[in-house]
Amino acid sequence: MANPQLNSGNPRVDIEYRRKKSAEEMRHQIVSFALMIFLTLIAFAAVAIKGFSAWFIVPFILLLAVVQVIFQLYYFMHMSHKGHEAPSMFLYSGALVGAITILAFTTIIWW
Amino acid sequence: MHAEDKLTYETWPAEPEKSTLEAKNKFLGFWFFLGGETVLFASLFATYLALKDKVPDTTHHLAKDLFELPLTFVATMLLLTSSLTSVYAMYHMKNFNAKKMNFWLVLTLLLGAAFLVLEIYEFNHYVHEFHHTFTSSAFGSAFYTLVGFHGGHVAFGLLWITTLIVRNSKRGLDLYNAPKFYVASLYWHFIDVVWVFIFTVVYLMGMVG
Numbered sequence: 001m002a003n004p005q006l007n008s009g010n011p012r013v014d015i016e017y018r019r020k021k022s023a024e025e026m027r028h029q030i031v032s033f034a035l036m037i038f039l040t041l042i043a044f045a046a047v048a049i050k051g052f053s054a055w056f057i058v059p060f061i062l063l064l065a066v067v068q069v070i071f072q073l074y075y076f077m078h079m080s081h082k083g084h085e086a087p088s089m090f091l092y093s094g095a096l097v098g099a100i101t102i103l104a105f106t107t108i109i110w111w
Numbered sequence: 112m113h114a115e116d117k118l119t120y121e122t123w124p125a126e127p128e129k130s131t132l133e134a135k136n137k138f139l140g141f142w143f144f145l146g147g148e149t150v151l152f153a154s155l156f157a158t159y160l161a162l163k164d165k166v167p168d169t170t171h172h173l174a175k176d177l178f179e180l181p182l183t184f185v186a187t188m189l190l191l192t193s194s195l196t197s198v199y200a201m202y203h204m205k206n207f208n209a210k211k212m213n214f215w216l217v218l219t220l221l222l223g224a225a226f227l228v229l230e231i232y233e234f235n236h237y238v239h240e241f242h243h244t245f246t247s248s249a250f251g252s253a254f255y256t257l258v259g260f261h262g263g264h265v266a267f268g269l270l271w272i273t274t275l276i277v278r279n280s281k282r283g284l285d286l287y288n289a290p291k292f293y294v295a296s297l298y299w300h301f302i303d304v305v306w307v308f309i310f311t312v313v314y315l316m317g318m319v320g
Contacts, residue, residue: 015120022202022205022206026198029195029198033195033198036191037191040187044183044184044187044315047318054320057315058316061315062311062312065308068307069308072303073304076300077297077300083126083129086139086142087142090145094146094149095149095153097149098153098154098156098157101153101154101157102153102160104157105158106160
């Protein structure tokens with residue numbers, strides 16, 4: 001059984017506990033959705049308001065994207081839950097190889 | 112637990128996506144696949160960044176001439192919201208409520224389809240108004256490969272989730288199909304993760320110059 005802490009022997013208690021847990025998780029997910037929308041709005045606004053230099057906007061919106069993706073991965077895709085050690089390793093290994101590829105393509109290749 | 116177990120609301124496990132051996136394997140294997148997808152999209156992003164605005168002569172349009180904020184914004188909102196609706200679907204899956212899960216999945220599909228329609232309109236617009244095609248320049252090739260691959264993933268996700276809903280419409284939820292729904296929702300979130308980088312790197316950074 002996946003959740004050993006739920007074996008109280010009384011199914012009613014287990015269900016109530018679980019309902020509470022998933023309602024709590026749902027709240028976290030709604031909050032992260034609101035934050036994701038908020039970050040998106042800031043990123044679009046930073047570009048729409050033509051007052052900032054590209055040297056500021058580019059790193060700024062990249063940072064917003066990274067934060068938003070962390071919300072997506074840890075809350076929407078449940079990476080904050082237990083039992084996600086292997087998935088984290090897979091994803092971060094992929095991200096590492098990807099980052100090196102992007103670094104190489106943007107620095108070594110030119111025309 | 113076994114995939115054939117007949118379960119009720121009371122006996123439904125807290126983590127149905129990981130409570131059989133098959134489910135555990137599926138879960139692990141799918142995350143491995145997502146790690147590979149990360150590399151795939153990263154190399155497409157790398158290609159795009161290296162070839163952005165690389166056009167043969169001045170008659171070709173550059174990123175800042177092509178992209179428009181409102182269209183990208185609407186597409187982003189559609190896909191972001193579809194990510195939330197699939198979260199709702201998984202919430203109902205965990206509560207053993209197949210009907211509500213299907214309702215939210217259908218909503219996810221509709222939002223995803225709307226996104227795809229916008230993208231097709233957008234590509235069509237670039238081809239006919241700006242003569243920005245797959246073969247017109249290195250910039251065009253890199254752009255359509257990256258954004259098109261993402262659009263292809265959305266289209267595949269739509270087919271996948273539709274198939275799951277149709278195939279399991281009369282079965283209800285069990286430990287055989289719950290992991291399938293769960294993994295499909297992971298895929299859908301991953302599509303959104305990729306889109307976050309596309310709207311930032313391709314569209315917003317493209318408009319900044």
